[in-house]
Amino acid sequence: MTSVDVAAEPAAPVPPVRRRRWPAVLAALAAGGALLLAFPNAGLWWCAPIGVALLALAVHRRGFWAGTGLGLLTGLAFLVPLLSWTTIVGGAAPWLILSAFEAGYLALAAGAAAWCSPLVDRYRWSWPVLTGLLWTGQEAVRDRYPFGGFPWGRLAFSQGDSPLLRWAVVGGAPLVTFLVAVTGGLLAAAVWRRSLRAGLVLGGAATALVLSGLLVPTAAPHGPAVTVAIVQGNVPRLGLEFNAQRRAVLDNHVDATLDLAAQVAAGKSRRPDLVIWPENASDIDPLIAEDADARARISQAADAIRAPILVGTLLYGPGDHTRNVALVWQPGTGPGDTYVKRHPVPFAEYMPLRSLARLVSDRVDLVRSDFVGGDRPGVLRVGPARVGVAICFEVAYDGLVRDTVTGGAQLLAVQTNNADFDPAEAGQQLAMVRLRAVEHGRDAVMVSTVGISAFVDAGGHTSDVSGFNTRAVAVRELRLGGARTLASELGPAVEYMLVGLGVLAFAGAGFIRRRSRRSIERGHDTGAR
Structure with a gap:
């Protein structure tokens, strides 16, 4: 033997x-x-x-x-x-x-x-x-x-x-x-x-x-082709000071989109069917009267590019709370459908055990207003595509991404803000996007305020990967998915x-x-x- x-x-x-x-x-x-x-x-x-x-x-x-x-x-x-x-x-x-x-x-x-x-x-x-x-x-x-x-x-x-x-x-x-x-x-x-x-x-x-x-x-999407633009506007300074630069960050994303519109007008770039901005591209609530100038600037960008923009922004309320949202901004008509982030990050977007946490870090009270989560999957109609949205860390959670696909998403978009982190964290997040694209047989994008931003096909391959702490704009043709994978069905x-x-x-x-x-x-x- x-x-x-x-x-x-x-x-x-x-x-x-x-x-x-x-x-x-x-x-x-x-x-x-x-x-x-x-x-x-x-x-x-x-x-x-x-x-x-x-x-x-x-x-x-x-x-x-x-x-x-x-x-x-x-x-x-x-x-x-x-x-x-x-x-x-x-x-x-x-x-x-x-x-x-x-x-x-x-x-x-x-x-x-x-x-x-x-x-x-x-x-x-x-x-x-x-x-x-x-x-x-x-x-x-x-x-x-x-x-x-x-x-x-x-x-x-x-x-x-x-x-x-x-x-x-x-x-x-x-x-x-x-x-x-x-x-x-x-x-x-x-x-x-x-x-x-x-x-x-x-x-x-x-x-x-x-x-x-x-x-x-792997499952290749066989739906219609759509042209997608991702805009990484960058921030003036990395770190927690990012939050004090809200108007500058919004202006960076507007200006980058206006530059893309000029390239389209000059025949140097294809006109996108939809544009995706990152999480916190506008940390100014554009729906309140006090910030009408923010609303005007986003409308300026959407009108110039003549395509809907998926804007990562904050909305105030209910009460003293805040919501982290993806907001569809249409050219000509302005704000439309909204997805509210379903899984706010504990100890970052809301502060459980605040009195105890204060003993550990003096930065606890930087979270002045607790974020509240949404209750619906992130499926939004953006131009010709039904986009499955995951905001930042949500891409790590199996169920949150799957819910968008079973809800009809044809394309996956991960909006993130890595200005508070570093290239290693951004690379780890991109690895998650690659797995989600393969898992659900959907082309995907990751778009960040500062990087890394990239396109990912349904085979998990990346393209147009941006650098970190730099401005970047990329335009690429993607395919819309329809059929569900076995992983999507089994959950x-x-x-x-x-x-x-x-x-x-x-x-x-x-x-x-x-x-x-x-x-x-x-x-x-x-x-x-």
């Missing part, structure tokens, strides 16, 4: 052994570093399964609390630098608290992986699958709790240039995360076996799994299934541990006689 044949059969439970601590600590830290390298700016997607494998090796055959501690090391090494852009808004303390809190989810998943070691030792084939299920499960919880969750750093968002990205058309981000983690589990099993033949077989399986994405067809069902299987696996590990404990107790009783 070969070593590979042995791996396919149930093996006897392996009794706990004392493993050296420091190699595991180093492996856990290296896992965090590898995960970090998988995301923009580095963007080395193949480092993601390596990071998963290193953590799986570090925690195997350890106790729950040891595994949790090692997982926390991985989470901190990964998320503290990944989320460093949050210091610009909140300062050092909120950045570190957020990073540590998010790392806690990975820590618990690593503890669960360690606790499930008897299951892996009895059924060796289960290691890669269990690894995928636990990663998907911790992301499912982290994406939702607390305050609606914070999905940054999902494995799926690291796979922009990976063949595995194409699997998003089948099962969305949860399936891509699952497959990345299964690949890592296969690599871990290959290293653990210490058998050349088994290692080659398992390593080959990992490679085949990654390459399997090349066999998955969260794939994630629910994977989480459910993870719970069953965890329960199975508990059953094996209980049986093993009883066997040991019976052995002790027999020896005593």
Whole structure:
């Protein structure tokens, strides 16, 4: 019987052994570093399964609390630098608290992986699958709790240039995360076996799994062609001072659109069917009488380009609250339909636990008026297209984007304002847009006040990618989508299934541990006689 044949059969439970601590600590830290390298700016997607494998090796055959501690090391090494852009808004303390809190989810998943070691030792084939299920499960919880969750750093968002990205058309981000983690589990099993033949077989399986994405067809939109312009007007100064430059930012976007209109009139550019401005292009409410000049300037731009503009702006009310909105501005008639951002960002657009948060950062009261969320999906008719709108961080949430597609969106638009962040955060956000385009079979745009802005086709490929902290205008022909992908139809069902299987696996590990404990107790009783 070969070593590979042995791996396919149930093996006897392996009794706990004392493993050296420091190699595991180093492996856990290296896992965090590898995960970090998988995301923009580095963007080395193949480092993601390596990071998963290193953590799986570090925690195997350890106790729950040891595994949790090692997982926390991985989470901190990964998320503290990944989320460093949050210091610009909140300062050092909120950045570190957020990073540590998010790392806690990975820590618990690593503890669960360690606790499930008897299951892996009895059924060796289960290691890669269990690894995928636990990663998907911790992301499912982290994406939702607390305050609606914070999905940054999902494995799926690291796979922009990976063949595995194409699997998003089948099962969305949860399936891509699952497959990345299964690949890592296969690599871990290959290293653990210490058998050349088994290692080659398992390593080959990992490679085949990654390459399997090349066999998955993406959904190309076959609707009418539309010409879309994106306008990145830039801001005078980056950082929190952006909010004190509201009129200058609006003027930048108006002037950039007027320049585009002049190029169209001179025959140097195609006339767009619709124009998309970023989030906060006008932080001045153009619908109130006190800001009639802002209304006039936006109308000037729309009339000059002779196309509707999707304006990212703020509207005051109800009461003392504010709304972050996408507003359709028609040439000749002015403001029309509006989408209100459904998921305001906690501790940035509204301040839960304000008195407690004030103890952590003196910037809390910069959020003077809490934003309120909308209650309808962001589907707006803009010229000839039904546009699915996600504002800023909303692109990270599966359901918010899917709702626009099931609501009839033919094109996806992500309006964002990265003036408070840095190029790394903008690159991470663009990676999410790429996945959403593939997931739903829709061409997409990301447009930012300062960058990065880009077009993304339904295959996840980018074009006209702008620089950061610069003015940019781009015009491109896109196709409108109609048919829904399998991922759009299934929605969260794939994630629910994977989480459910993870719970069953965890329960199975508990059953094996209980049986093993009883066997040991019976052995002790027999020896005593």
